[in-house]
Amino acid sequence: MATLEQLGSEKYVLLTTFRRDGRAVPTPLWVVPDGAGLAFWTPNGAGKLKRIRNSGRVTVAACDMRGNATGEPIEARARIGDAADRRRVGEGLKRKYGMIARLTLLGSRLRRGIDGTVAVLVSAEPVT
Numbered sequence: 001m002a003t004l005e006q007l008g009s010e011k012y013v014l015l016t017t018f019r020r021d022g023r024a025v026p027t028p029l030w031v032v033p034d035g036a037g038l039a040f041w042t043p044n045g046a047g048k049l050k051r052i053r054n055s056g057r058v059t060v061a062a063c064d065m066r067g068n069a070t071g072e073p074i075e076a077r078a079r080i081g082d083a084a085d086r087r088r089v090g091e092g093l094k095r096k097y098g099m100i101a102r103l104t105l106l107g108s109r110l111r112r113g114i115d116g117t118v119a120v121l122v123s124a125e126p127v128t
Contacts, residue, residue, distance in 0.1 A: 008033025014063035028067035032092035081119035
């Protein structure tokens with residue numbers, strides 16, 4: 001079974017968040033390693049942020065670009081990062097994904113402004 005650190009090297013990771021009624025909502029996304037965990041960027045106001053704020057409970061698994069899981073899911077905890085986290089994760093995405101990440105992040109900044117995206121940090125801490 002992969003660890004969160006190992007998932008940080010995957011090109012795509014399937015993040016699954018959970019609604020209040022327990023239904024799973026999977027989303028494939030880009031991630032970067034973040035210490036012993038993972039981190040990613042997402043638009044402010046995205047549904048996954050609401051679900052993360054609600055419980056913080058997530059699962060992550062390696063996947064392809066269409067979200068088809070290629071590995072076993074790992075239970076984890078997600079939390080919203082601050083402005084420093086957002087900058088650090090953005091730089092990590094640029095290093096890992098190159099020009100396509102630079103263009104994607106620039107487009108996001110032009111559409112949403114500097115505060116239009118947030119960093120989400122995923123760790124192996126138990127959800128309470």
